[in-house]
Amino acid sequence: DVKVTQSSRYLVKRTGEKVFLECVQDMDHENMFWYRQDPGLGLRLIYFSYDVKMKEKGDIPEGYSVSREKKERFSLILESASTNQTSMYLCASSFQTGVSTEAFFGQGTRLTVV
Template identity: 90%
Template sequence: DVKVTQSSRYLVKRTGEKVFLECVQDMDHENMFWYRQDPGLGLRLIYFSYDVKMKEKGDIPEGYSVSREKKERFSLILESASTNQTSMYLCASSLASGSHNEQYFGPGTRLTVT
């Protein structure tokens, strides 16, 4: 089974802190994604990566950056956390071909910025 793990289930940070959210997948998937989930808004794509060191902005990239130095790991970085970034963050991965875009999700990180 594909396994996508996220470094923390719950995280509390202060305004202005630099925050790192880590995601690791164990199935050699080329694509990795970061979403944020807010009530009534569904999942919104922040960034995705289709290869090591490659990244592409999603629908809401402002205030975030990403890093993909190894194929299995995709990090989301909040350079200076703000209260409006309090949310659930979900990581996902998928194969580049032959999978019809099916994505596999991690358990999520609930981030609170105070």
């Protein structure tokens, strides 16, 4: 069974803190994604990585950065957390086959910034 594991289910942080969200997958997937999900807006892509140390901006990268030092791990960093970053964050991974393929998701991290 493919497993995508996010480090926390719930997180509460203060405004201005640096926040790290970690995601680990065990299927040797090349692609990893970070999305945020807000009511009525669906999932919006923050960043995407297709290989170690490679990253691409998604639709809403402002205020976020990412790190992929190892193939199985993709970290999302909020440089200085703000209240408008309160959201559900979802990590996903998939194989890189030249076309899009099934993505496997973690259970999500509900982040509250106070």
